Amino acid sequence: MTKLEIPRIKKPSLEVFIDRYFEPSLPVVIEGGLDGWRAISTWTPEHLADVAGSRDVEVTTETDGYFNKPRMPETMSLRAYVALLQNPNSSAIAYIKQQDISVLPELAADVQPIPYASNTSIRLTNLWFGPGGTKTPLHFDRYENLFAQVYGKKSFELVHPEDLDRTYLRALDSGAPHISDVRCDAVDLEKHPKFAGARRAQVTLEKGEMLFLPAYWFHEVTSLETSISVNTWLQSKLSRFTTPGALREVAIAPFFLPPPILFEQFEAHGLGALADHVELLLRKERKAGALLFAGFFLGSFLAYLGMQKGLQIEELLSPRTPEEDEAFAASIVESSPLEAGTKESIRRWMDASLAARKKIVATNDFSGIGSDEDGKLALEISNFIRSQTAALGSES
Ligand SMILES: O=C(O)CCC(=O)C(=O)O
Numbered sequence: 001m002t003k004l005e006i007p008r009i010k011k012p013s014l015e016v017f018i019d020r021y022f023e024p025s026l027p028v029v030i031e032g033g034l035d036g037w038r039a040i041s042t043w044t045p046e047h048l049a050d051v052a053g054s055r056d057v058e059v060t061t062e063t064d065g066y067f068n069k070p071r072m073p074e075t076m077s078l079r080a081y082v083a084l085l086q087n088p089n090s091s092a093i094a095y096i097k098q099q100d101i102s103v104l105p106e107l108a109a110d111v112q113p114i115p116y117a118s119n120t121s122i123r124l125t126n127l128w129f130g131p132g133g134t135k136t137p138l139h140f141d142r143y144e145n146l147f148a149q150v151y152g153k154k155s156f157e158l159v160h161p162e163d164l165d166r167t168y169l170r171a172l173d174s175g176a177p178h179i180s181d182v183r184c185d186a187v188d189l190e191k192h193p194k195f196a197g198a199r200r201a202q203v204t205l206e207k208g209e210m211l212f213l214p215a216y217w218f219h220e221v222t223s224l225e226t227s228i229s230v231n232t233w234l235q236s237k238l239s240r241f242t243t244p245g246a247l248r249e250v251a252i253a254p255f256f257l258p259p260p261i262l263f264e265q266f267e268a269h270g271l272g273a274l275a276d277h278v279e280l281l282l283r284k285e286r287k288a289g290a291l292l293f294a295g296f297f298l299g300s301f302l303a304y305l306g307m308q309k310g311l312q313i314e315e316l317l318s319p320r321t322p323e324e325d326e327a328f329a330a331s332i333v334e335s336s337p338l339e340a341g342t343k344e345s346i347r348r349w350m351d352a353s354l355a356a357r358k359k360i361v362a363t364n365d366f367s368g369i370g371s372d373e374d375g376k377l378a379l380e381i382s383n384f385i386r387s388q389t390a391a392l393g394s395e396s
Pocket of ligand 1: 097128134135136141145147219221222229231
């Protein structure tokens with residue numbers, strides 16, 4: 001195992017935070033990061049019950065505290081939850097996890113402003129509140145994470161995002177393909193031998209500290225005592241799309257993500273910038289991933305053409321089999337104003353990219369898949385996308 005050190009720094013300026021940590025995707029603990037928050041001086045379990053006790057929250061329960069199974073949460077008042085937490089006879093571990101804080105306006109007001117969030121868009125702010133012994137399994141998220149520890153302590157086990165092939169993630173069609181079956185605090189090397197080579201870090205987050213956890217870094221999170229945390233997910237940077245976790249998401253994403261929805265970045269960065277990412281992937285020798293990625297943008301381009309002809313987003317996103325996707329794409333291409341030769345190329349690219357997608361979903365693996373031919377096709381698609389972007393630009 002390679003041990004990574006996560007730096008701890010005292011509140012840096014926004015510029016320093018962005019240049020040294022946010023841009024290069026490096027986790028960091030910011031000491032005193034939450035200094036301005038009212039929550040730091042007021043929040044305790046009892047206080048939350050006092051000010052927002054009548055609000056409903058979602059509570060998930062696990063007998064051993066390891067929250068690695070899909071469970072239906074139970075709805076109860078925050079006051080009832082705090083009573084449960086303080087009942088010495090409770091045997092199971094009940095956790096308010098990933099609770100959208102906007103349903104608790106009395107509390108949301110105490111955690112403002114979100115430090116270091118001003119340069120990018122906030123997706124969601126969540127409350128995590130539970131006893132010692134909760135464990136969130138090793139997984140990644142697609143968003144940049146500003147994780148604030150308001151009360152109690154939590155321990156984070158981190159794994160470098162490029163070590164995805166050592167993390168034994170669940171299958172791509174499992175419904176939870178971002179979750180690993182490795183338990184960092186009790187690694188079973190018989191079952192998970194490749195995890196021995198993973199680059200790992202351990203961080204203990206204390207009250208008043210904030211952890212910046214870049215998108216796609218793996219994390220397993222354990223509460224060391226009664227703990228209240230608030231995390232904010234930010235839209236991830238486009239450059240993160242070349243990490244293996246992002247490719248995994250592309251493999252199972254709906255093919256026709258229309259431009260306004262495509263990670264909400266399509267319009268901001270333009271198709272040309274996305275094409276750069278195909279080239280980056282090819283430089284990293286991820287040929288199958290590059291083909292998949294390029295095919296995905298081709299799908300978005302076709303969605304764009306479809307929307308110009310009056311297709312609605314629901315029609316583009318309605319669940320379809322890969323075969324139906326192909327037929328749908330063919331119909332958009334057919335009725336488009338593109339030249340016959342271009343139409344023929346698009347059909348070939350769609351076939352190749354859908355075949356790569358099927359293969360990756362079936363094997364749950366990118367490594368070792370991807371021929372030079374895949375790389376060539378990815379580049380052709382990317383060049384096409386670039387030329388179309390230029391054409392769109394000159395129209396406006
Ligand atoms: O605090 C936890 O239990 C998990 C937090 C987490 O996974 C996250 O913020 O993404």
